[in-house]
Amino acid sequence: MADYDLAIIGGGLNGVSLARDAAGRGLRVILLEQGDLGAGASSASPRLIHGDLDMLERAALLRVRGALTERDIWLRTAPHLVRPMRFAIPALSDEQPPWLLRAWLLLYDRLGCSRRLPASVTLDVTHHPTGNALKRSFGTAFEYSDCVVDDSRLVIAVAVDAAERGADIRTGARCVRADRLDIWRLAVIDRGQRRVITARTLANASGAWTASVAETVLRVPPPDLGVTNVSQIIVRRLFDSGNVYVFQNTDRRRIFVSPYERDFTLIGSVRQPFKGDPAVVTTTAADIAYLCDAASRYFRERVQPSDVIKTVSGLETVAGPASPRAAREGVVTFDASPRAAPLLTVFGGDATTSRRRAERAVSRLTQFYPMSRRWTAKAPLPGGNFAWTRLDAEVDRARARWRFLTEPNAQRLVAAYGMRLEAILGNAGSPADLGPGFGPELSGAEVRYLMKREWARFPDDVLWRRSKLGLTMPPQDREALAAFMATA
Ligand SMILES: Cc1cc2nc3c(=O)[nH]c(=O)nc-3n(C[C@H](O)[C@H](O)[C@H](O)COP(=O)(O)OP(=O)(O)OC[C@H]3O[C@@H](n4cnc5c(N)ncnc54)[C@H](O)[C@@H]3O)c2cc1C
Numbered sequence: 001m002a003d004y005d006l007a008i009i010g011g012g013l014n015g016v017s018l019a020r021d022a023a024g025r026g027l028r029v030i031l032l033e034q035g036d037l038g039a040g041a042s043s044a045s046p047r048l049i050h051g052d053l054d055m056l057e058r059a060a061l062l063r064v065r066g067a068l069t070e071r072d073i074w075l076r077t078a079p080h081l082v083r084p085m086r087f088a089i090p091a092l093s094d095e096q097p098p099w100l101l102r103a104w105l106l107l108y109d110r111l112g113c114s115r116r117l118p119a120s121v122t123l124d125v126t127h128h129p130t131g132n133a134l135k136r137s138f139g140t141a142f143e144y145s146d147c148v149v150d151d152s153r154l155v156i157a158v159a160v161d162a163a164e165r166g167a168d169i170r171t172g173a174r175c176v177r178a179d180r181l182d183i184w185r186l187a188v189i190d191r192g193q194r195r196v197i198t199a200r201t202l203a204n205a206s207g208a209w210t211a212s213v214a215e216t217v218l219r220v221p222p223p224d225l226g227v228t229n230v231s232q233i234i235v236r237r238l239f240d241s242g243n244v245y246v247f248q249n250t251d252r253r254r255i256f257v258s259p260y261e262r263d264f265t266l267i268g269s270v271r272q273p274f275k276g277d278p279a280v281v282t283t284t285a286a287d288i289a290y291l292c293d294a295a296s297r298y299f300r301e302r303v304q305p306s307d308v309i310k311t312v313s314g315l316e317t318v319a320g321p322a323s324p325r326a327a328r329e330g331v332v333t334f335d336a337s338p339r340a341a342p343l344l345t346v347f348g349g350d351a352t353t354s355r356r357r358a359e360r361a362v363s364r365l366t367q368f369y370p371m372s373r374r375w376t377a378k379a380p381l382p383g384g385n386f387a388w389t390r391l392d393a394e395v396d397r398a399r400a401r402w403r404f405l406t407e408p409n410a411q412r413l414v415a416a417y418g419m420r421l422e423a424i425l426g427n428a429g430s431p432a433d434l435g436p437g438f439g440p441e442l443s444g445a446e447v448r449y450l451m452k453r454e455w456a457r458f459p460d461d462v463l464w465r466r467s468k469l470g471l472t473m474p475p476q477d478r479e480a481l482a483a484f485m486a487t488a
Pocket residue numbers: 009010011012013014015032033034035036037038039040041042043044045046047048049050173174175176205206207208209213217230231269313314315316346347348349350351352353354
């Protein structure tokens with residue numbers, strides 16, 4: 001008998017979503033991630049949970065409706081990580097006729113299922129806070145509702161749920177060879193040790209590595225796919241409004257400019273075809289200049305390359321030849337020839353539809369395993385068992401329980417851990433009870449929790465994926481954190 005029913009290569013959003021779905025249906029699951037969870041594309045997305053206006057303009061109404069249904073599911077199941085926002089599209093006279101955009105947005109409102117998200121409106125931005133940061137050439141903007149997500153924490157939360165339902169999540173575990181017999185026999189370098197495990201089915205969810213894993217590890221024909229490098233930049237906060245701004249740049253590319261953490265702004269995206277090692281992804285000077293110029297075209301404050309605090313690049317994997325449908329939905333293939341163990345391949349697609357993609361992929365296995373029914377649409381992610389409309393009330397509750405928390409501290413902690421905050425702060429009555437501090441906000445207690453419950457091993461796991469505190473962490477505190485983690 002095989003050790004596991006399902007082995008998954010890749011700990012990005014697609015891999016952990018498969019692990020969660022399958023473990024919750026009763027399968028014995030192992031997930032192998034060569035580095036840290038979410039360290040690939042899944043921590044480099046523009047963080048949108050959306051129906052996608054581009055799809056609407058292509059008249060893909062069912063697809064937009066399906067994605068908006070998923071948006072609602074995320075709001076219900078991950079109210080700490082997924083945040084409703086007002087998206088503003090400032091209108092210029094040489095672009096799309098305003099009446100047409102207004103019509104699309106009315107349709108978008110109708111297709112959305114959540115009656116609680118405010119409907120779209122037309123704003124006179126010469127007299128509205130949304131217009132304060134914009135150049136004077138803008139007179140009108142269209143505002144509508146969509147959501148943003150903390151992308152890398154979403155990966156972690158899904159993985160925690162999978163583990164709590166029995167999945168074995170292994171980070172620092174690289175699958176180097178997989179032999180396809182009547183079961184799969186995998187060779188894994190697991191934190192330096194060679195290990196062999198067996199599984200009845202294998203899932204290749206290795207993102208931009210999908211083709212090379214197929215060819216060199218599984219030794220099966222690689223899927224036909226393309227890889228695109230998508231880059232974004234982070235600068236200091238450009239505006240006070242809570243809006244995400246959406247611009248159609250002069251070359252017709254869409255530019256999203258969104259609030260990022262408390263004090264920063266994320267500007268993206270620019271796409272370039274990618275060839276090479278997916279472990280080495282960078283943002284070129286030309287792409288940085290492009291994004292700075294685009295933002296400077298719309299905002300009063302000029303953005304220059306020297307203002308860029310960090311760049312964020314990820315590799316999007318899309319079936320070739322790329323189709324808008326595949327970009328949105330991703331690709332799931334299932335190879336179940338009679339004498340060889342089954343192989344699932346899952347790649348691409350956006351974060352919004354990742355839950356449904358995993359559900360459909362795991363459902364392909366029902367012919368092989370008895371398993372319970374689809375369940376993920378209704379089950380909250382860890383920490384997410386409260387209504388999204390009560391997020392501010394949860395922040396107030398945290399401040400009443402731990403009186404030493406400042407408002408911004410409490411907001412960050414509740415947004416990251418939701419109802420699981422108790423497991424970090426416990427009965428602490430002052431910051432001193434939480435152990436040593438690193439930078440303005442990180443405590444020893446939080447680091448210990450991340451190491452024990454969320455697989456953090458190195459400073460970057462804490463500072464860039466389980467939080468974004470790397471943006472404000474002084475170098476000497478980072479060194480102190482590394483020393484603390486080495487002995488914790
Ligand atoms: C820049 C960008 C923009 C996006 N925009 C949006 C958006 O606006 N809205 C939206 O909803 N979604 C968006 N997405 C898509 C969304 O982020 C993806 O659905 C998600 O990242 C899925 O990633 P993945 O799990 O397939 O791959 P990854 O996150 O790349 O994970 C693959 C993992 O496999 C691991 N791996 C590779 N080889 C091995 C091996 N041999 N052994 C063990 N592990 C291995 C890698 O280390 C990696 O962590 C965007 C993606 C990108 C990159």
